[in-house]
Amino acid sequence: MRIIAEKDFENFVNGLIARDDREVVGVQSRNSHYVFDDLEDAKDLALDYDVTILPPKKYLMPQTEAILEYEKKKGDFSMEPLLEVEPRIIIGIHPYDLIAIQQMDKVFSDTYEDEYYLDRRKECILIGVNMQNVSDRSFAASMGTATTDSGYDLMLTDLGDKYAVEIGSSKGSDLLENAKTRNASSEEVEKVEEVKRRVKEKFEKELEFSPKELPTLLDQNYENMNFWEENSETCYSCGTCNLVCPTCYCFDVEDVNEITMDSGKRVRRWDGCLLEGFAVVAGGENFRDNRAERYRHRYMRKGKYIYDRYGDIACVGCGRCASQCIPDIADPCRVYNDMKEMEAE
Numbered sequence: 552m553r554i555i556a557e558k559d560f561e562n563f564v565n566g567l568i569a570r571d572d573r574e575v576v577g578v579q580s581r582n583s584h585y586v587f588d589d590l591e592d593a594k595d596l597a598l599d600y601d602v603t604i605l606p607p608k609k610y611l612m613p614q615t616e617a618i619l620e621y622e623k624k625k626g627d628f629s630m631e632p633l634l635e636v637e638p639r640i641i642i643g644i645h646p647y648d649l650i651a652i653q654q655m656d657k658v659f660s661d662t663y664e665d666e667y668y669l670d671r672r673k674e675c676i677l678i679g680v681n682m683q684n685v686s687d688r689s690f691a692a693s694m695g696t697a698t699t700d701s702g703y704d705l706m707l708t709d710l711g712d713k714y715a716v717e718i719g720s721s722k723g724s725d726l727l728e729n730a731k732t733r734n735a736s737s738e739e740v741e742k743v744e745e746v747k748r749r750v751k752e753k754f755e756k757e758l759e760f761s762p763k764e765l766p767t768l769l770d771q772n773y774e775n776m777n778f779w780e781e782n783s784e785t786c787y788s789c790g791t792c793n794l795v796c797p798t799c800y801c802f803d804v805e806d807v808n809e810i811t812m813d814s815g816k817r818v819r820r821w822d823g824c825l826l827e828g829f830a831v832v833a834g835g836e837n838f839r840d841n842r843a844e845r846y847r848h849r850y851m852r853k854g855k856y857i858y859d860r861y862g863d864i865a866c867v868g869c870g871r872c873a874s875q876c877i878p879d880i881a882d883p884c885r886v887y888n889d890m891k892e893m894e895a896e
């Protein structure tokens with residue numbers, strides 16, 4: 552573990568910005584919220600944030616991207632893949648978002664290696680930060696994601712007038728090479744452990760049982776349509792809960808033709824299982840045209856389907872869905888606790 556004084560940290564970050572070989576983005580304050588955005592000065596970083604509107608997945612899997620272009624010329628048809636990879640450093644990722652990225656890494660390199668995601672991921676350096684403040688809708692401590700020992704290239708812990716820096720990879724260690732740092736003392740190492748212990752006590756919301764029980768609990772309640780219908784009664788099918796989630800990765804692919812119809816682009820963009828058209832297939836059939844079924848699908852996916860396939864509970868407890876759902880019905884912590892309570896009655 553290394554220690555870097557606050558001023559030297561600012562110089563380090565400004566040095567990365569000045570190098571111009573990678574885009575540098577970091578958490579900043581915007582209109583009383585926090586966002587990951589292009590960083591122009593280390594002073595703009597807000598590393599004591601609680602949660603950002605969107606997770607950093609937007610840099611690995613953009614909301615919209617053209618994946619190929621096609622052209623028809625004198626009867627010949629040609630296609631060219633398009634892949635723009637901007638080498639990037641992302642500063643200020645909370646542990647739950649780092650764990651979500653690790654889950655996405657598995658998904659995008661499973662049966663089909665998605666080069667659009669993987670090439671960006673390879674060119675990305677992730678600098679995490681241990682949480683100082685906790686969103687009031689987050690329940691990351693219950694999900695085991697309030698801290699992490701992996702998934703980062705560098706991990707920062709604020710120790711007042713200095714940062715402790717844990718090195719997670721050779722990319723991280725290379726990056727730190729030109730920074731003015733020193734070895735951490737045993738007291739400083741212990742202080743970092745204390746910060747990690749203390750953060751777990753800051754969460755107001757908690758899952759009242761082990762997340763390991765979720766797959767079985769959901770399996771037992773799959774057919775409990777009264778529960779799903781009651782909970783989804785006020786759902787607008789707006790898809791916000793999917794789109795803000797760091798572990799949701801579904802996308803739609805569409806061919807966008809030029810008006811001349813002789814060229815165009817194939818575009819992929821985020822999609823979400825709560826949106827009405829998500830499960831529509833050719834011919835117009837919709838496998839989940841019922842709102843309660845769509846609502847149920849999201850919880851099944853988070854707590855059972857992804858677990859069955861990859862061994863991960865696909866909710867890291869960030870609380871974004873809960874805080875951004877207008878009728879406030881998207882909170883997995885509340886829904887899972889209610890389900891558990893119902894079982895006990």
Ligand code: SF4
Nearest residue numbers: 786787789790792876
């Ligand atoms: S649960 Fe909430 S955020 Fe999700 S689709 Fe329904 S209304 Fe939108």
Ligand code: SF4
Nearest residue numbers: 796866867869870872
């Ligand atoms: S389901 Fe909600 S709380 Fe869980 S990871 Fe997604 S946005 Fe965060």
